[in-house]
Amino acid sequence: MTTKIDKINETNTNKKQGEVPMQRKRLFKSLAIVAAAGLAFAACGDDEKDSSDGGDGGGLSATLCDASKGPAEKTKVKLQLQWFTQAQFAGYYAAVDQGCYAEAGLDVEILQGAVEIVPQDVLASGGADFALSWVPKALASREAGANIVNIAQVFQRSGTLQVSFKDAGITSPADFAGKKVGSWGFGNEFEIFAALGAAGLDPAADVEIVGQNFDMSGLLAGDIDAAEAMIYNEYAQVLEAKNPDTGELYTADDLNVVSYEDEGVGMLQDAIWADGDRLANDADYKATAIAFVKASLKGWAFCRDNTVICRDIVVANGPTLGSGHQLWQMNEINGLIWPSADGIGHIDQAAWDRTVEIAGNTPNLDGATVLTAPVDADAFTNEIVDAALAELKAEGVDVVGSNWKRIEVTLTEGGV
Numbered sequence: 001m002t003t004k005i006d007k008i009n010e011t012n013t014n015k016k017q018g019e020v021p022m023q024r025k026r027l028f029k030s031l032a033i034v035a036a037a038g039l040a041f042a043a044c045g046d047d048e049k050d051s052s053d054g055g056d057g058g059g060l061s062a063t064l065c066d067a068s069k070g071p072a073e074k075t076k077v078k079l080q081l082q083w084f085t086q087a088q089f090a091g092y093y094a095a096v097d098q099g100c101y102a103e104a105g106l107d108v109e110i111l112q113g114a115v116e117i118v119p120q121d122v123l124a125s126g127g128a129d130f131a132l133s134w135v136p137k138a139l140a141s142r143e144a145g146a147n148i149v150n151i152a153q154v155f156q157r158s159g160t161l162q163v164s165f166k167d168a169g170i171t172s173p174a175d176f177a178g179k180k181v182g183s184w185g186f187g188n189e190f191e192i193f194a195a196l197g198a199a200g201l202d203p204a205a206d207v208e209i210v211g212q213n214f215d216m217s218g219l220l221a222g223d224i225d226a227a228e229a230m231i232y233n234e235y236a237q238v239l240e241a242k243n244p245d246t247g248e249l250y251t252a253d254d255l256n257v258v259s260y261e262d263e264g265v266g267m268l269q270d271a272i273w274a275d276g277d278r279l280a281n282d283a284d285y286k287a288t289a290i291a292f293v294k295a296s297l298k299g300w301a302f303c304r305d306n307t308v309i310c311r312d313i314v315v316a317n318g319p320t321l322g323s324g325h326q327l328w329q330m331n332e333i334n335g336l337i338w339p340s341a342d343g344i345g346h347i348d349q350a351a352w353d354r355t356v357e358i359a360g361n362t363p364n365l366d367g368a369t370v371l372t373a374p375v376d377a378d379a380f381t382n383e384i385v386d387a388a389l390a391e392l393k394a395e396g397v398d399v400v401g402s403n404w405k406r407i408e409v410t411l412t413e414g415g416v
Contacts, residue, residue: 063098063302064100064298064302064397065095065098065102065103065295065298065302066099067102067103070102070103070105070106073105074102074105074107075106075288076106077106077107077108077130077292078108078127078128078130079108079109079111079129079131079132079292080111080117080119080122080130080132081110081113082113082119082133082134082270083113083114084318084320085318085320086233086318086320086326087232087310087311087326087327087329087333088232088233088270088329089110089314090299090300090303090310090311090314090333091297091299091302091303091310092108092110092296092299093299093313093314094299094302094303094306094309094313095295095296095298095299095302097313098298098299100296100298100302101292101295104291104292104295105291106288108292108295111128119131119133119273120133120137120141120146120148121141121146123146123148123273123274123275124141124146124147124275126275129274130272130273130274130289130292131148132270132271132272132273133271134187134267134269134270134271135153135268135269135352135355135359136187136190136267136355136358136371137187138271138273139356139371139379140359142375143371143372143373147276147277148273148274148276149274149275149276149378149379149380149381150273150347150380150381151271151273151274151279151289151293151380151383152271152272152293152297152345152385153345153346153347153348153352153385154270154271154272154297154300155270156336156337156340156348156351157261157266158191158260158261158266158267158336159230159231159332159336160191160228160230160231160259160260160266160269161228161230161231161235161257161259161260162181162182162192162227162257162258162260163219163226163227163228163229163234163235163238163256163257163258164219164225164226164256164258165219165254165255165256168225170256170258172258172263173195173196173199173258173263176196176199176201176206176226177201177206177207178206178207179207179208179225179226180208180210180223180224180226181209181224181225181226182218182219183209183210183211183212183228184213184214184228185364188228189209189364190267190358190362191265191266191358192228192260193362193363193364194260194358194362195263195265197362198265203365209365210223210224212224212227212228214234216237216238216241219238220238226258231332231336232331232332232336233325233329235257236325236332236415237415238250238255239252239411240324240325240411240414240415241413242413249411249412265358267354267359268355269336271347272292272293272296274289276378286384290384290388290391291388293384293385293388294391294392297344297345297385297397297399301392301397301398301399301401303330303333304334304404307327307330307331307334307407311323311326311327314326314330321415322414322415322416323416324409324410324415324416325415325416326415328411331406331407332406334404334406335406337401338404339401339402340399340401341400343386343389343392343399344400345385345388346382346385346386346389347380347385358370359371360372360374
């Protein structure tokens with residue numbers, strides 16, 4: 001099966017679902033076994049090859065970075081991730097592995113995330129020098145008093161989907177009417193509510209919002225008609241599960257997908273955040289921020305052109321997820337970044353404004369919005385990333401990736 005697809009498997013307590021159809025009960029039981037197997041080890045699967053531009057499959061031998069060019073004395077930097085090691089963060093691990101940070105005079109320590117860790121709060125409290133976070137969540141922390149600033153919008157597009165089986169007949173948000181719509185909550189639900197509003201649906205009356213775990217068990221068990229998913233993670237979990245009617249893995253032909261990016265309500269996700277006080281008052285920190293962003297973007301450019309190698313770098317650093325699942329994830333993460341019309345990391349004003357508008361004006365079932373006050377102009381800056389991009393362009397690094405294409409990835413049961 002060949003097809004396309006942030007977050008994975010956060011622990012969450014949701015309301016109990018209804019009765020499970022017998023056929024889906026059998027699938028749910030088998031899925032649990034498959035999922036356990038997938039998390040138990042990281043298999044070194046066969047590399048999928050593709051000769052298209054920008055998607056190397058087997059990887060390139062050359063690197064963009066040369067650690068020997070860097071100074072002997074390095075500036076220590078801590079980067080706080082949103083979650084544990086996976087291809088969502090491949091560019092940063094590649095920047096370490098390929099010597100990009102060392103070339104820039106940096107000694108970077110990558111701090112893994114966890115369910116109880118809020119990366120932007122770790123940054124604001126001085127526990128890290130930079131942090132990765134979705135824009136709406138970071139802005140909520142900023143509104144609460146954390147002086148943090150978006151200095152590079154690495155993910156240019158939202159990866160959030162709503163996934164359903166074909167027989168549910170859901171091809172647009174308007175079709176959510178009368179359906180059980182899964183939602184993770186915890187601030188991940190606002191694209192859903194924005195799409196419902198745009199379709200003229202009342203989330204309290206026209207649909208049933210169902211609390212969903214950070215996996216696809218509810219969809220596969222028949223408790224949810226349309227499940228929330230990231231294109232690089234949970235969507236693949238369905239395609240790594242067996243259809244009990246055929247004994248074969250599900251394929252994209254079995255599913256309908258609503259993309260919130262395509263629906264015009266996508267919100268900006270993974271970005272690099274810096275300490276606002278230090279940016280304003282510490283020239284050395286500002287210089288470090290430019291060097292860090294430049295080296296990080298080099299890492300992402302390397303992963304664009306070396307999909308399989310970056311998958312292997314991620315698995316070597318955190319073998320929690322299967323090798324096949326990580327290759328899919330790396331491929332689709334690239335799809336959220338490339339092409340970057342104004343250069344990777346440059347913050348697009350229109351996308352920013354849309355995210356802020358949704359965060360401030362879309363209530364959830366409790367009537368709460370992500371933001372309760374206007375966002376000030378200092379919440380993001382292109383000064384850091386544009387300085388980094390200028391240096392990268394001068395070095396001949398492709399910062400746009402206009403020729404990038406996905407490679408072919410063959411998924412296996414459980415993502416091993």
